[in-house]
Amino acid sequence: MNLAAWLARAGRSRADAVALARGSSPIASYRDFAGRSARLAGSLLTHYGLARGDRVAIVAKNGPHYLEALYAVWWAGLVAVPVNVKLHSAEIGWILENCGARLALVSSGMEADVAAYAPEGLRDVVTLGGPQFWSLVAGDPAPLAEAAPDDLAWLFYTSGTTGRPKGAMLSHRNLVAMSLAYLTDVDPVAEGDTLLHAAPMSHGSGLYAMAHVMRFGINAVAESGGFEADEVLEIVSRSRGVSMFTAPTMVRRLTECPMEAMTENIRTIVWGGAPMHIADTRRAIDRFGPRFAQIYGQGETPMTGTVLSKADIADRDHPRWEARLASAGLVSSVVEMRIDGAEAAHGETGEILVRGDTVMLGYWDNPDASAEALRGGWLHTGDVGSFDADGYLTLLDRSKDVIISGGTNIYPREVEEVLLTHPGVREVSVIGRPDAEWGESIVACYAGDAEPAELDALCLEHIARFKRPKDYLQLPELPKNNYGKILKTELRAMDQRRVRRGG
Known part of the structure; x- marks a missing residue:
């Protein structure tokens, strides 16, 4: 019809x-x-x-x-x-x-x-x-x-x-x-x-x-x-x-x-x-x-x-x-x-x-x-x-966004959920950074006034140590497309520029 x-x-x-x-x-x-x-x-x-x-x-x-x-x-x-x-x-x-x-x-x-x-x-x-x-x-x-x-x-x-x-x-x-x-x-x-x-x-x-x-x-x-x-x-x-x-x-x-x-x-x-x-x-x-x-x-x-x-x-x-x-x-x-x-x-x-x-x-x-x-x-x-056993789907990430560190799959959303429990984090996105030893290391990009040390302690308290971010990138706002999706590709590019500058 x-x-x-x-x-x-x-x-x-x-x-x-x-x-x-x-x-x-x-x-x-x-x-x-x-x-x-x-x-x-x-x-x-x-x-x-x-x-x-x-x-x-x-x-x-x-x-x-x-x-x-x-x-x-x-x-x-x-x-x-x-x-x-x-x-x-x-x-x-x-x-x-x-x-x-x-x-x-x-x-x-x-x-x-x-x-x-x-x-x-x-x-x-x-x-x-x-x-x-x-x-x-x-x-x-x-x-x-x-x-x-x-x-x-x-x-x-x-x-x-x-x-x-x-x-x-x-x-x-x-x-x-x-x-x-x-x-x-x-x-x-x-x-x-x-x-x-x-x-x-x-x-x-x-x-x-x-x-x-x-x-x-x-x-x-x-x-x-x-x-x-x-x-x-x-x-x-x-x-x-x-x-x-x-x-x-x-x-x-x-x-x-x-x-x-x-x-x-x-x-x-x-x-x-x-x-x-x-x-x-x-x-x-x-x-x-x-x-x-x-x-x-x-x-x-x-x-x-x-x-x-x-x-x-x-x-x-x-x-x-x-x-x-x-x-x-x-x-x-x-x-x-x-x-x-x-x-x-x-x-x-x-x-x-x-x-x-x-x-x-x-x-x-x-x-x-x-x-x-x-x-x-x-x-x-x-x-x-x-x-799960009741038929509810847990959506982890886009396959291209999964971080593989030391041969282990790490799903950014799991880390993001922990970081968002901190009152000083408005929004967060976790990305992978190329790492010669581990393949990728974990970087948390966030907007808010939380200190990286506080976030590090939070992660150590709630998730396995290997899932803990190795670095934190604090930004005024996270980049998004026209529909409000956070642009991980842009965050990766920003992180790479930061690494090249030695920051």
């Missing part, structure tokens, strides 16, 4: 219901939302002559017209390519060229970035909400295009921390299964509930919009178009049944924000993209109550892998509550998961493998990478983990 069928249904059956909002203020009904998307779809086909399967890039910040553009692309039978607006213009240009984009729909202020490296096949750059956009929206509506389950819907470009990003090909089947998993495992949306897009709609937050359209919910964007903790809490205080997708760093900022909020208006705060350390989870629950869920997934199996549910996070009386807080939860309802090479016995550590209806078709125009990632019929995630 075509994902846009959910919007078409809402436009008929809930025509007057609020569909889109700016902050807590309604700006479009489902009649408006569906009508604009259908008419924009018509113009994409007739005005630009786009054909089924053509790619349309959406290079836009969070805004009221983002979802109208996204659903117009699907309504017309085209493929959406949402692009991270914080990329350099050359990186944006590379993605547009790689996917063969025929058109770019952009937010105001992004026109020059797209035009600077626009590929030859790009026919136009249209500003969302601009005069040309409204002209296109005034055209005749297109009929809803048919879509086979494996027709391409969304090209999800990875962050590309090593080399060029790869375009994970997500089908209509993938995204339908993902939406059903969200409603089943994470957050059962009621009609009129609100999804507040605090994180970029080009990634996780936008993916969760589909379940809210299916359930006749409201998709809201902040006035700022980004994430400001006080603005988010103000919107929460004036809205109903609010959920949002966040990165762990965003949860920390919400927890630390002094502004009061009507927390009973929060339905669910989902975090993903990186594990949340136990100390941060405890502080967040103390501030907001049992309103949190964690998901583990990748762009290659969008937003689905495992879920640590609100019920699990809230269950303080469970004898293994703290161990479960440190886990990534239970396997999602729509996938299978196993540890590569492991037998049925729990506790074995290895690469996490996934298969199911949410797993991508492959990588765009990259058959070798597709074959490697999907070998044996399983998605090889590159993440390392293990299952």
